[in-house]
Amino acid sequence: MREYKIVVLGGMGSGKSTLVRSIAAGSVVDTDVANSDRLGADKATTTVAMDYADIDLPNGDRLRLYGTPGQQRFDFLWPVLLRGASGVLLLVDGSRQRCADELSSSLQVLALHGSGTPVVVGVTRLDLALEDPMEQLSTLAVLDGLVVPVVPLDARTRLQGMLLMDVLMGEMEAHALVGSDG
Structure with a gap:
């Protein structure tokens, strides 16, 4: 049996949280509270520690999914949660004008x-985007000199969440093969 620590990172x-819930099919520990930062995102609740x-x-095998808080004031948790991660699902809201930033x-x-951790970018809310950001995001998605896969995603749909996980698992396997060769 292998265990994989997967960190779900991204802006508020x-x-x-939606992706973690959909992949887990409901059984999630969360730290959501009432959202007092309506400028960051217009939603009722927000994560303050982790999902x-x-x-x-x-x-x-076992997946351990850790969803990070998206508000900048909680960014001190990101390095803690990233420590020892097997892979990262990085979510970007494609409907935001500043999604590339x-x-x-x-x-x-x-x-x-x-650094050195396999990453896949999931682009959410594309149905609300004024312009398709996929090409621009795909061009920017480079980490440690390697191109990072960029995948459109409806985080509410378990099948799409599992497909995103499948892409990440492929990246993790490729990373392990490259690492074992030298």
Whole structure:
């Protein structure tokens, strides 16, 4: 049996808690409270510590999902949660005009605190985007000199969440193969 620590990182309102809940099919520990920062995202609640789900896979492996808080005032938790991560699901709200800046900022955090960790970018809320940001985000998605996969995502849909996890698992396997060769 193998265990994988997966960190779900992204800005406030990007769909981190929703993704953790959809992948876990409901069994989640969360620290959501009433949202007092309506400028960050217009939503009723926000995560102040982390979301957590423990998922047993059919092959006996285990996923431990950690959803980070998205508000900048809680960014001190990001390096703590990234420590020892097997992989990172980085979510970007594609409907925001500054989504490219958010991606760049998150990649800088990963360069400092998660360098060498496999990453996949999930772009949410594309149905609300005025312009399709996928090409621009795909161009910017580079970490440690490697191109990071960028995948459209509806975080509410378990199947799409599992497909995103599948892409991340492929990245983790490739990373392990490259690392074992030298």
